[in-house]
Amino acid sequence: MIRTSNIVLTIAALAAVATAADKKLTLKDLSPAVQKTVQDTLKGGEIKNIGKETEKGVTQYEVETMLNGKHRDFNVDTKGKLVVLEEETTIDAVPAAAKAGIEKKVAGGKLGMVEIMTKDGQTFYEAAYTGKDGKKHEVLVKPDGTETKD
Numbered sequence: 001m002i003r004t005s006n007i008v009l010t011i012a013a014l015a016a017v018a019t020a021a022d023k024k025l026t027l028k029d030l031s032p033a034v035q036k037t038v039q040d041t042l043k044g045g046e047i048k049n050i051g052k053e054t055e056k057g058v059t060q061y062e063v064e065t066m067l068n069g070k071h072r073d074f075n076v077d078t079k080g081k082l083v084v085l086e087e088e089t090t091i092d093a094v095p096a097a098a099k100a101g102i103e104k105k106v107a108g109g110k111l112g113m114v115e116i117m118t119k120d121g122q123t124f125y126e127a128a129y130t131g132k133d134g135k136k137h138e139v140l141v142k143p144d145g146t147e148t149k150d
Helices: 002-021 032-042 096-106
Strands: 046-055 058-067 070-077 082-089 110-119 122-130 136-141
Touching: 032 046, 032 058, 032 070, 032 082, 058 082, 096 110, 096 122, 096 136
Parallel strands: none
Antiparallel strands: 046 058, 058 070, 070 082, 082 110, 110 122, 122 136
16 A cells, blocks of 8 residues: 555656646746847747757747747747747748758758748758658758758
């Protein structure tokens, strides 16, 4: 009987931890500096989700939004600095060299969402695609079409 109640308590504790980790953040949960950057970057978009993540040792908030029917996501660090902005676009809106770089990588696969990514004042183009192998991939290219890892 003791063993069963220990298992039940362990399961309850794990469920509580999982629930805490899945807690959705709202704008009010963020510091004033982060809230200001989010509001300034929204440009009238609707917040769909706010998550907290640590990337390369830097804690940031990932804000997923929709603006005029397109995905527009961005990350803000804990001090309120905009880290990266990704805006959904079409392959035809991408500069010719970047478009050629993406199409070369997709090479017979199926192109998915294409985004313009702005990071540290630089512009990149990111595309999701399903390869001929049936697996999902992403490619990130510079405006000149060369592939980069970011």
